[in-house]
Amino acid sequence: xxxxxxxxxxxxxxxxxxxxxxxxxxxxxxxxxxxxxxxxxxxxxxxxxxxxxxxxxxxxxxxxxxxxxxxxxxxxxxxxxxxxxxxxxxxxxxxxxxxxxxxxxxxxxxxxxxxxxxxxxxxxxxxxxxxxxxxxxxxxxxxxxxxxxxxxxxxxxxxxxxxxxxxxxxxxxxxxxxxxxxxxxxxxxxxxxxxxxx
Numbered sequence: 001x002x003x004x005x006x007x008x009x010x011x012x013x014x015x016x017x018x019x020x021x022x023x024x025x026x027x028x029x030x031x032x033x034x035x036x037x038x039x040x041x042x043x044x045x046x047x048x049x050x051x052x053x054x055x056x057x058x059x060x061x062x063x064x065x066x067x068x069x070x071x072x073x074x075x076x077x078x079x080x081x082x083x084x085x086x087x088x089x090x091x092x093x094x095x096x097x098x099x100x101x102x103x104x105x106x107x108x109x110x111x112x113x114x115x116x117x118x119x120x121x122x123x124x125x126x127x128x129x130x131x132x133x134x135x136x137x138x139x140x141x142x143x144x145x146x147x148x149x150x151x152x153x154x155x156x157x158x159x160x161x162x163x164x165x166x167x168x169x170x171x172x173x174x175x176x177x178x179x180x181x182x183x184x185x186x187x188x189x190x191x192x193x194x195x196x197x198x
Contacts, residue, residue: 013164025148029092033061048162050079071174078107094130113153
């Protein structure tokens with residue numbers, strides 16, 4: 001009998017999404033993915049990059065998600081930009097998260113997720129997570145539920161917009177960053193700016 005492959009273990013987005021939602025919600029900087037074995041299963045589905053990035057985020061596999069969202073960090077890829085902000089919130093880079101949230105505050109996906117409270121409510125949530133991580137303020141369970149609600153709302157938006165079908169050529173989802181984003185990215189990698197040092 002052949003060994004199970006990623007495609008046979010979790011043959012659809014719905015199958016792996018249902019499983020991932022049983023894991024603890026991503027809230028605080030993870031030491032490693034919650035389930036490292038899920039990474040190849042997620043990638044094997046060849047989903048639209050926003051859905052793949054969201055699944056990696058839900059699994060606390062921030063490096064895999066970051067690889068994808070870095071290709072979607074300018075309009076019109078608001079969904080990828082929003083996920084980029086969520087990723088930075090989870091990894092503890094709160095100022096960067098606030099900047100990404102601010103960049104997408106007027107977008108359809110952001111308005112659907114945060115509704116009438118908009119950017120102010122979203123920034124308040126980032127502040128509460130930061131308070132929990134830095135000063136043990138707030139309740140982890142409540143914050144985890146809000147983190148999961150936010151990510152699930154982005155996922156549902158992306159499911160409707162992009163579908164769950166296989167995307168063999170994802171280059172249509174990538175955007176070439178404008179000069180400002182290109183320069184900022186270069187500064188983060190080689191200029192010592194940003195949360196990570198390379």
